Amino acid sequence: MDKVKKIFKKIGKFINLILIGMVRIYRKYISPMKRMPSCRYIPTCSQYAIEALQKYYETYDMHFSKDDFIVTNGGSEGLLFTFMAMCDPGDNILIPEPFYTNYNGFGQSINMEVKPITTKAENGFHLPPKEEIVAQIDDKTKAILVSNPGNPTGCVYTKEEVYMLAEIVKEHDLWLVADEVYREFIYEGLQYTSFGNVKEIEDRCVIIDSVSKRYSACGARIGSIACKNAELMGEIMKLCQGRLCIATLEQLGAAALFNETPASYLKAVNEEYCKRRDTLYNELMKVDGVICEKPMGAFYIVAKLPVDNAEDFVKWMLQEFRMDGATVMATPAEGFYATPGLGRDEIRLAYILKEEDLKVAGKLLAEGLKAYKTAMANA
DSSP states (O other): OHHHHHHHHHHHHHHHHHHHHHHHHIIIIIOTTTTSOTTSOOOOTHHHHHHHHHHHHHTTTOOOOGGGEEEESHHHHHHHHHHHHHOOTTOEEEEEESOOTHHHHHHHHTTOEEEEEEOOGGGTTOOOOHHHHHTTOOTTEEEEEEESSOTTTOOOOOHHHHHHHHHHHHHTTOEEEEEOTTTTOBOTTOOOOOGGGOGGGTTSEEEEEESTTTTTOGGGOOEEEEOSOHHHHHHHHHHHHHTOOOOHHHHHHHHHHHHHOOHHHHHHHHHHHHHHHHHHHHHHHTSTTOBOOOOOBTTEEEEEOSSSOHHHHHHHHHHHOOBTTBOOOOEEGGGGOSSTTTTTTEEEEEOOSOHHHHHHHHHHHHHHHHHHHHHHHHO
């Protein structure tokens, strides 16, 4: 019995030697880490995401070095870290209203004030004259933030508007933060001018981007910051180091989306959204008292309704109104404004449903408004 144990023990040692030898051979001749100590952190695959972003931006004639990019945990983190790097508590940023509501939340979280530049539905939510914007600037103003194309408005700024803002930030030594996550959603062949194409402000322009809208990949939480100002990017990187890293697999997936998605896919998506926009807009134009401009980008419409309070109307639609067992839900637009009272009679609609569903939604809205007026008159 002892002899058998000794034999097995020798066999075990022999097998161990073979396995250890195989591991050593792998490390020395096969492993991609053969030139690095095994106890050392190696770079995450953000390099692949950055290379993919660099190639993508070149298709828009925007040329960034790899050092000009930071991959973030969604576009939201990119915005928050940008605000934190630019602003001290009590500083402010100018934003055209209505705007994406989280801008205000990010500002409040770091004691930064949002100062609105009011735009109007009757004007398609385009910017007011230069002097009105400049009048909002004070010694605490650090930047102008714009969403282009806009959420919730769908407004696409003209080349003249883009260069007007570029002129303002240069004259007043401000940053220009451009949230361009809807860049692919531009309709009817409209010319789109990115702030990244304005050479005069490349040292003070920050572009926020995300895969969420472009590729319907909201859950991946991959965004980016593109900026040629090394000092600002250094400050943002300090914040990124504090939260460690972005998920590796999601970055690989995002890189694949940028590198492998054919142009035909984005073209087809754009055409489909254009059809849906036209369908919803045409239905809204049939409704008495509704005011809205046809949006030229993103996938939202803000419509002014013939009611005193859109939030009360939306609640009433959900609680009291049914036609053929169905109703429609909209987003009250007042929450997209910073100025108290503005947007109270407006709603935001997203044309993300099929055309036939959007037609039904338009009819429900029209009939609901008629019934609501009657109900309020009899109340």
